[in-house]
Amino acid sequence: MEEGGVNVIDLTQGDESFVKELIALGADELRECIQCGKCGATCPMALAGLEFFIKRIVHAANLGLRDILLEDSSVWGCQSCNRCVEICPMDIKPYEVIQAVRRAAVKVEACPANTYEGLRNLYRFGHAVFPKGFEERRKKVGLPEKPPTALSFDEFRKKYQELLRQTILEEIAPFPLD
Amino acid sequence: MQKIGIFLGCNIPFNRPDIEYSMRFLLKELGVEIVELEGATCCPAYGTMPSLGLLEWAVASAWNLSIAEEKGVDMLTGCGSCYGVQNEANYYLKKHPEIKEQVDKILAKVGRKYDGTVKVWNVINFIYEKIGLDTLKQKIKYNLNGLKCAVQTGCHNLWPSKAFPSGEDNTFFPKRLREICEIMGGVAPHYSTITDCCGMGALRSNAPEKSLALFKKKLDVIKEELDPDLAVIGCSSCLLQFDAGQALLIEQKKLNYKIPALHLAQLTAIALGAEVEKATAMASIPLNGVITKIKGGN
Amino acid sequence: MCTEICPARVPNEYNFGLDQRRAAYIEYPQAVPKKAVIDEPNCLYFKSIKKTGKPACEICKKGIPPKGIQGCPADAIKFDDKDEYMNIRVGAVIIATGFKPMPKHYFKEYSPHSPDVITSMEFERILSATGPTGGELKRPSDGTKPKTIAMISCVGSRDERYHPYCSKVCCMYMLKHARILKEKYPDIKLYLFFIDVRTAGKDFEEFYVYTRELGAKIIRGGRVSSVDVKPNGKLRVRGFDVDLCSPVELEADLVVLATAIEPPDGVEELGSMFTATCGREGFLREVHTKLYPVETQARGVFIAGCVQGPKDIPESIAQARAAASATAALVIPGKIKFEAIISEVDRDKCSSCGVCVPLCPYTAIRIVEYKGKEKAYIEPALCAGCGVCASACPSRAITFHGFTTDQIMAQIEALTEA
């Protein structure tokens, strides 16, 4: 929105190559959306009052409005609840559209900082969620300090890191992969 | 003897090890052999590898699935997201042979392979289908004594049902968790927001105020329609919202009532005689009343 | 008389099981002919005969004299009458089997287990003076009069999982229901959830505007996401309102689903009996959408009404009259002309191998006796001129007039000359 309150979206900004990019990134049924609105009332993002939620995201994606989608961080508030996928009458898998927008955003580093935090943790420890003080909590219930996951096994963790380096993470990670 | 690979994920071992304790306890009591999935990682969470690409998602999940396959077991998760992510990955691998081919290549580079034989279970479906309600009823030591439960299955345990090997007959009218609570002697009525999202997850990380407001709306309906003794949760993420999130709302003076919350694994473990201190070690909302009611009845 | 004294009760199919009828019954109030029939599987007379060999009930025939109840005064009840199949030779057939409304159980997100979630067809019966409530507006669950009603369009239509097509008539009949309700009960709160309001047709848009004037609330861009039952029996309806640009919800006493129009059961089998084909959606297919709208691939077989696709009453009538005219044009002259471009068997060449018989999509080829031998014969009135048989005949005994092998070969020769 422009300073001073002018709020007009220029439709000719719409870029068809962005639509194609999203389709290639997993939103393969995107164009079939008839905007029936069924996802609009079931989406936690809509119910919680995020500016951009599933119905609008799908429509903006179809119009190719790249800047609007990448500037707004709403897609990163998607709960992945998949209720939209369950009820979508046109089977466009709306959640896949969200994921496609995220995938496009990551490529141009248009994602919130905590996205990288999760990825960094995943890469370093094998766990995206890695809160401090877990050793104490585990001891309290009589469990070993570390769970028997990749965290306890260096050789597995190294292999897992090698695995992750085979993916696009290698290109986009803003942290060292060693 | 039944065997199952226990898949821990992240929140359970690090934030809520009391659920891990409970899962281990209940499997032992139900006579299921636990197989450790050594080297398993994050499922990976929806906001991480799945948000980078379909191949990224499939590769990272296939890592975990291949570990279970190597051990010749299915997988049991206590977290809805782990259940959803890995089932979906399994589904994609079946549906997209071209991705499977790429995944196979990458796995081979790190000396692994995955043939697609592993089935991923959550605690609800595992108890419902693999243990059976009658067996559970016979084995419990403590009856719930009419404890009124508000159940929360969790979105990722329900949808997208197409990608899941088994589940509810009507995913908009879930009954399994209610039936489990009722077979243990509780009362678990339906309520109108039973399938509503609790607000935990990416919304909580990126818009915490909105997430908690959404959660409060759901809690208010539960309070108004059921006024339960306990919330019984099928997903560890939802439990974090129901327990720690609720405590936060109370701290912010936005909530003037309390609904104690337990993961299904915790409740079942307690009914099977687990040490209450361990099974509920991390709970923020006091559970005294609930425990007294369960224990007092025997 | 019999329809009132018969003691057997059966769910009334015509009212979608919302009330009960007797085993002696008249199918529906406007039935033609308006005559009572006995529903044999449910009749106590037949049930008891089957079980014990003795009739336990003949009330419709004899009445209950001690109670002063008289049996059929016309003595028209004949228990020994049997269903009969009749063979009739006809020159043409019009298939007009109508449609079937989708039942609600498919739509799990709309709480189909609640008796207060009903389909529009059921609602139509509830609104009808001859319906299960005698025309009084009552909730199926507790018989109370609903104060708030939500109607949902496109349930199963415009839906890839069920029927991708638009059922065409729902927008208008929802408005009709709204109008009936609002005229009769102005205090009722009425919300109509549409994706789009499709009112193409003469005077339809005016009808729409008039319904709005009556106070029915129209919510657009709002396919409803969920209907949840509250413990107090009310239904929470959640949808999206594209005009408010916001999710919306309301508490309704009754929810009406405008479920899709489906082809009736067995229409495919019926079609293949006549060698008429079904389209992708399962409706019988016309030869040409614009030019031959009532003709099927099978000559002499015509279609009219919803068996060809969803349509409203004026359109069904127009099509029915067209089909009747087409039938008359075919049958009344007493003789038919057949096309020149058809296949013919040279029976002296035919080796009786029979390859052509199953290939013909029109069952026009039969094996008949010729000079003491079995030979193929093509019925010229049935042949549509595709030439499949001519291409397949190993003896080259079939000539396809207009596109003979020689003619086509000559063309190929001419075109390949250097």
Added chain:
Amino acid sequence: MAWEPRLIVIACHWCTYAGADLAGSLRYSYPPTVHIVRVPCSGRVEPEFIAEALIRGADGVFIGGCHFGDCHYKEGNYKAIRRFNLFKRVATELGVEPDRIQLEWISGSEGKKFAESMTAFDAKIRELGPNPLKGGAQ
């Protein structure tokens, strides 16, 4: 004179032939190497037609029919594809590359597709070069 391919297109009356007609009315251009033979249905195409065309030196034979479910005669196109697949195997025996024959479904509304298919077929045949059978069967 440089070699120009000679393409025989056997088109069904209801779909591909109508598609060719539409391509004409919409002014889509396609190569002049295309020569069309009209048949009522792709099910009318005898394998001998293809063989004869190839033996007589046609550089490519293209058969056009209706999409599945659209056949005017209900199922002629299913019969066509079965015969076509069999004939493709025979083509090698005949001494021609199976790529010289092609079967495609082009509806009456696909004028553009007709023109595109013809252009693509022409290009493909140019790449393959002249029919080895040219000048009579060997």
